[in-house]
Amino acid sequence: MFTFAHVSDLHLPCDPHLTLRQHFSKRQLSVWSWRKRHAIQSAAVLDALRIELQQAAVDHVVVTGDLTNFALPQEFAAAAAWLRTLAPPERVSLVPGNHDALVAVPARDGLDRWRAWTRLDEGGWPFVHDLGAVVLIGISTAVPTLPLLARGRVGIEQCARLEQCLQRQAGRCRVVLMHHPPVDGIVSPRKALADRAAVRAVLARAGAELVLYGHARDAHVDCVAGPRAPIPCLCVPSSSALPNPHDEGARWHQLTVAEQGDGWTLEVRVRRWSVAAGAFADGDPFTRGLPVNRAQ
Numbered sequence: 001m002f003t004f005a006h007v008s009d010l011h012l013p014c015d016p017h018l019t020l021r022q023h024f025s026k027r028q029l030s031v032w033s034w035r036k037r038h039a040i041q042s043a044a045v046l047d048a049l050r051i052e053l054q055q056a057a058v059d060h061v062v063v064t065g066d067l068t069n070f071a072l073p074q075e076f077a078a079a080a081a082w083l084r085t086l087a088p089p090e091r092v093s094l095v096p097g098n099h100d101a102l103v104a105v106p107a108r109d110g111l112d113r114w115r116a117w118t119r120l121d122e123g124g125w126p127f128v129h130d131l132g133a134v135v136l137i138g139i140s141t142a143v144p145t146l147p148l149l150a151r152g153r154v155g156i157e158q159c160a161r162l163e164q165c166l167q168r169q170a171g172r173c174r175v176v177l178m179h180h181p182p183v184d185g186i187v188s189p190r191k192a193l194a195d196r197a198a199v200r201a202v203l204a205r206a207g208a209e210l211v212l213y214g215h216a217r218d219a220h221v222d223c224v225a226g227p228r229a230p231i232p233c234l235c236v237p238s239s240s241a242l243p244n245p246h247d248e249g250a251r252w253h254q255l256t257v258a259e260q261g262d263g264w265t266l267e268v269r270v271r272r273w274s275v276a277a278g279a280f281a282d283g284d285p286f287t288r289g290l291p292v293n294r295a296q
Contacts, residue, residue, distance in 0.1 A: 001258045002060075002132065002256070002257045003059050003254065003257075004058050004060040004061065004062055004254075004255055005058045005252060005253070005254055006234070006252060007053070007061065007062070007063055007236065007239040008064040008065060008097075008213075008214025008235075008236050008238065008239055009064075009066040009097065009214045009238035009239065009240070009241075010049075010063070010066065010082075010240050011041040011066055011069050011099070011241075012046065012068065012075065012078060012079055013041065013043050013046070014034075014068070016031050016034065016070050025103055026102055026145075026147050027071070027072070029147050030102060034070075040241050041240050041241055042240060042242050042250070044278075045239075045240045045242065045273055046240045048279055049239055049240060049250065049280070050085060052252070052271065053086050053087075053252075054085070054087075059131070060092070060093065060136075061091065061092045061093070062136065062177055062212060063092065063094045063095070063117070064177055064179050064212055064236075065095055066096075066099045066100060066214065066238075067099075067100060068100050069102075070099070070102055071099065071100055071101060071110065073110070076100075076109065076111070077113055079113075080114060080116070083116075089117055093117060093129050093138060093177065094138070095118070095139065095141075095177045095178060095179055096111060098143075098150045098151070098179065098180070098191075098215070099150075123161065125158050125161070126140070126158065128165055128169065133257075134172070134175060134257055135169045135173070135175070136175050136177055137162070137174060137175070137176050138176075139154055139158060139176065139178050140154075140158070140178075140179075141154055141193055142179060149190050149191075150215075151191060151192060151193070152180035152194065152215075153193070153195055154193070155195070156198075159199060163206045167206050167295065171294065173257055173264050174208045174209050175208070175212060176211045177211075177213075178211065179214055179215050180192065180196070181193060181213050181216060181220070181233070181235065182196050182199050182213065183220070183224060183233055184196070186215075186222070200224050203224055203226060204225045204226060204227060205227065206227070206295055207226050207227045207228065207231070207294055208293060209263075209264065209292070209293055210233075210234070210290055211224070211232070211234070212235075212236075214235060214238075216237055217237050217248060218235075218247075218248040219234075219235055219237055220235040221286075221288075227293055227294065227295045228292070228294065229291045231293060232266070232288050232290065234253065236253055237249075237250075237251055239251060239252045242275070249275075252271050253268050253269065254268070254271065255268055256268075256269075262291065263290050265287060265289055265290065266287065266289070268285060268286050268287070268288070269282070269285050270282065270283030
C-alpha cells in the first residue's frame with residue numbers, strides 16, 4: 001500500500017516588481033491578470049493546505065506545476081522555501097507548469113532551483129522517481145509561448161524518452177505526472193497541450209497505470225487508451241483558489257494504491273475547500289481499478 005497527495009497550480013503569492021525590461025514582456029500581461037486574480041489565489045487556503053499536507057499520513061507529495069505566476073527568479077526561490085516546509089525533498093516530486101515557463105528563464109535562475117524535487121539526471125526530462133511498487137514518471141510540458149497563450153509541448157525527443165521509461169518500468173504501478181491535460185476538450189485550444197495526440201500514442205503503445213495533471217479550473221476524471229485497458233487520468237484544479245464563477249475552488253487528492261490481483265486499486269480521498277468552514281473538508285471519495293497495462 002502506498003499513499004500520496006496530489007496538489008497543483010498553487011500560484012504562490014508574489015508582489016511583482018518588474019524591471020524596465022521585464023515590463024516589455026509577457027510578464028506585464030500576467031501582472032495585469034494577477035491584479036484580478038490575486039484575491040482568488042488565497043494565502044489563507046495555502047496555509048491550510050500546507051498544514052494539511054504536513055499532518056496527512058502520506059508517503060509522498062506530488063505537485064503538477066504552476067507554483068509561480070510570472071516565472072521571476074525570486075518566485076522560484078520562494079517556491080523552493082515553501083516546498084521545504086512540506087516534507088524532506090525525497091518525499092516530494094514536482095513537474096513545472098506553463099506559468100513556470102512564462103518566458104525563457106536561465107536554468108540557474110529557474111528550474112535548477114527546484115532540482116531537489118525534480119532530481120533530474122543528465123538525460124533530462126522525464127524523471128523517474130522509484131518509490132518501490134509505485135514509480136513516478138514526470139514529464140515537462142512547460143515551454144515559453146506568445147502572449148495570450150498558455151499552451152504546452154512535450155516534444156519528439158521527450159516523447160521518445162517517455163516511451164523508453166514506461167517500457168523499462170513495465171509491471172510496476174507507473175504514475176505519469178504532467179501539467180497540461182493529455183485529454184481533448186478539457187481546456188481551450190490556446191491553453192492545450194499542442195502534442196497531446198503524440199503523448200497519447202506513447203501511452204497507448206507503452207502503457208501506464210495512472211496519469212495525474214493540473215492546469216484546468218475544475219476537477220476531472222477521464223481515460224486515455226492503453227495497450228490492454230484504459231488509463232485513468234485524474235486532474236485537480238488549483239489547490240489554492242477560492243471558489244468563484246470560473247474556478248471550482250481549492251482541492252487536493254489523497255491517493256492510496258494497493259496491490260490487488262493482477263494490478264492495483266486506487267482509492268481517492270477528495271479534500272475540497274469549504275468557504276463556510278474556512279477549511280478543507282471531505283468531498284465524495286471514489287475507487288478505481290488500475291490493471292497492469294503492459295504493452296501487448
